[in-house]
Amino acid sequence: MAQFEIFTNDFARLRTFYESVFGWTFVPNGSRWAISTGDQGPGIDGSMVELSEKLTNGVDQCCLRMVVDDAQETYGAVLAHGGKMGTSPLPVPDVGLLAFGEDPDGNGFEVVQLVPDKPPYPA
Template sequence: MTEAATRRTPGTPCWVSLMVHGLAATQDFYEALFGWEFRPGPQQLGPYVRGLLDGKEIAGIGQLPPDRHLPIAWTTYLATDDADKTAETIRSHGGTVGVGPLDAAEAGRMAIASDPAGAVFGIWQAAAHTGTAVAGAHGTPVWNELVTRETSVVGKFYEALFGYEVDAVVSADFDFLTLLLEGRPVASLHGVGRALARDRGAHWMTHFEVDDTDATARLVTELGGHVLQPPRKSVNGRIATVADPEGAIFTIVRSSGV
């Protein structure tokens, strides 16, 4: 496959990863929930594995050092052609770069950053590893949404990073932006005001496609996780908000029309 064929347009969500304390137990949870198999990945930040479906890479899980007590959360990575240049742009527009940029062996070059509201995200300059290789099947990331207090400032931040077109829903009680690249929706920003959980703050939320939202939510509980918002209808399909046994929160969705 040529480099041109695998290139992701800068700003496209291209990968999700999770850092946990119990790597083996977390692998067991997601294997049972989504059917992932695992193989080792780059070890720059400690033990790290990639989850696969039918041999194709879906997501990454790494192990935190015992003395690091960071929030356990899924991290959305946005594609870039130049991680160093994007890191400079992040800093110059009020964001913070916490890790990197650094090379992840031959896979690519990465950094972990946070936007002006404190939401953590990654940037990924692909080399051998282009990102999530399957879309639409059970257990694959299907959407990424930034949950923040209000979208106006952070919306301009992300526009400055990647030149998104923005489709805004403007009303007195709903603050929502859809980010588009080349006319295609790739992510969304949801301003929830005072409903933003104080213990979490602004954050990116990964949505995973599932065959059956209700059955998957029950399985989350059986496997030691928690259902935070029970299955319900949404404009995008039937969704539920859940957490794995270490507390990483994510959304499961049976998309409309699937």
């Protein structure tokens, strides 16, 4: 994967959510916002673009997987900043703790706290 895009009609709300919960940074780039997810561990950068029926043909969701240090802390931060969580973080053998959530616009994501010394993706 080269990058990701999050679609929204409320740039300010989602920018605040992702900055507050995951520490991402945003830089205006024409009609979109460039997103930097940071330089710690594996990951990619992306952009936030205006939701447009013409552009997405009705497909307006994405699912992001974020590796975090503390799944329970992130769970609380998501709720505190207007997101939703499906369940509390649940143990997954040989992976760690996993929880599914949504940002304030309903874009889905996974939060994963990995088992120590375990790579985030299969080799």
